[in-house]
Amino acid sequence: MARVDRTQLLRGVSLFSGCSNGELKRISSLATPVNADTGEVLAKEGKPGGETFVISSGSALVTLKGKKLARLHPGDVFGEMALLEKGPRAATVTAETPMSLYVLDPREFSTLLEEVPSIGRKILSALVDRLYEVERTQRL
Amino acid sequence: MATKAALIAQVPLFARCSKKEIGRIAAIATRVSAQEGDVIIQEGTSGGDFHIVAGGDAEVTVGGKRIRKLGPGDYFGEMSLLGNRPRSATVTALSRMGLYVIEGKDFASMLDTTPSVTLNILTTLSARLRAAEGGPTYDPTHF
Numbered sequence: 001m002a003r004v005d006r007t008q009l010l011r012g013v014s015l016f017s018g019c020s021n022g023e024l025k026r027i028s029s030l031a032t033p034v035n036a037d038t039g040e041v042l043a044k045e046g047k048p049g050g051e052t053f054v055i056s057s058g059s060a061l062v063t064l065k066g067k068k069l070a071r072l073h074p075g076d077v078f079g080e081m082a083l084l085e086k087g088p089r090a091a092t093v094t095a096e097t098p099m100s101l102y103v104l105d106p107r108e109f110s111t112l113l114e115e116v117p118s119i120g121r122k123i124l125s126a127l128v129d130r131l132y133e134v135e136r137t138q139r140l
Numbered sequence: 141m142a143t144k145a146a147l148i149a150q151v152p153l154f155a156r157c158s159k160k161e162i163g164r165i166a167a168i169a170t171r172v173s174a175q176e177g178d179v180i181i182q183e184g185t186s187g188g189d190f191h192i193v194a195g196g197d198a199e200v201t202v203g204g205k206r207i208r209k210l211g212p213g214d215y216f217g218e219m220s221l222l223g224n225r226p227r228s229a230t231v232t233a234l235s236r237m238g239l240y241v242i243e244g245k246d247f248a249s250m251l252d253t254t255p256s257v258t259l260n261i262l263t264t265l266s267a268r269l270r271a272a273e274g275g276p277t278y279d280p281t282h283f
Contacts, residue, residue, distance in 0.1 A: 046276040064275055081270060084263040090275035113255050120258035121222075121251050127265045128223040134272040135202070135228065 006033075013056055013102070014075030015122055023116045030112055031102035036095040043079055043093040052079040052109045058099030064091045070130070071096070077123055083109055144171065148240065151192055152213045156256035164253065168246040174198075174233040181217060183230040188244035190217040196237030202229045209234075218261055221247055 007024040010016050016027055031054065036042060043049055045064055055074050062070040062078070069091055072078060081090040083106050104112060113120045145166040148154055154165060171194070174180055181187050183202060192215045200208040200216065207229065210216060219228045221244050242250065251258045270277065 064273060069273065080262070081266045081275075084259070084266045085270065087270070088276050090266075090270045090273065110259070113259055117252040117255055117258065120255060120262065121248070124218075124251070124258060124262055124265065125222050127262065127269060128219055131219065131265060131269050131272065132223055132225065132228060134269065138272065 030108040036099040040095045043089045045092045046088045050106045052104045054102040056100040058097040062091050161254050169240040174237040178233040180231045187227050190242040190247040192240040194238040197234040200229045
């Protein structure tokens with residue numbers, strides 16, 4: 001049986017693609033792999049929740065007040081908003097397919113940002129893209 | 141007179157920085173001033189600087205419509221730097237202002253070497269996104 005190298009699996013996730021081997025090892029020691037079934041609710045708007053998720057495979061739907069906001073794909077991150085702002089979940093996230101994800105609790109997420117700065121910059125860029133999109137839509 | 145590093149250390153964005161980090165930021169930040177009515181960044185233009193308000197006030201407009209007011213401690217310019225796009229809004233000085241300016245390439249290296257600054261900007265943008273999307277906010281009376 002082939003032994004799967006966890007750090008090599010992480011390299012396939014776009015959020016971690018620019019990371020060094022040392023950084024991948026560190027990420028692998030911080031992030032816990034989990035699976036979700038189709039239809040499973042991973043975050044519920046307005047509810048407390050402190051974990052951040054990174055999608056490894058499968059897709060999920062982001063909704064707010066029943067309205068579709070976005071579709072998430074492998075490499076995408078969610079859950080970070082509640083963690084950053086220490087507030088409730090900003091939206092509902094539901095698995096559309098069977099999914100595999102990495103989950104980080106608040107302490108693991110802070111450690112990750114401190115030790116692997118490129119990840120913070122990528123998450124910032126993703127937030128900026130979403131802000132552009134929302135602010136542009138609201139102006140139309 | 142206070143040193144530049146001592147002034148930088150008072151900026152809330154840098155509140156959690158170590159002395160060493162403050163020293164590095166002071167070395168890449170330039171202090172500039174603006175007069176009332178000065179357009180500091182113009183929507184739609186390409187621009188590569190990050191600005192932090194040290195004193196005075198400014199307004200943020202998009203298509204001539206005011207969307208936000210900025211005061212001491214606020215910052216702007218990060219959207220086009222992080223998204224690698226044209227300026228998303230115009231910022232005009234409402235009074236005489238003092239600002240710190242950090243060039244684009246220095247901004248990137250600041251983020252890579254100062255995680256607390258990245259975390260601070262992440263939190264601010266996250267709150268802006270939540271407000272723009274109309275998402276639920278924290279209700280302190282609820283818990």
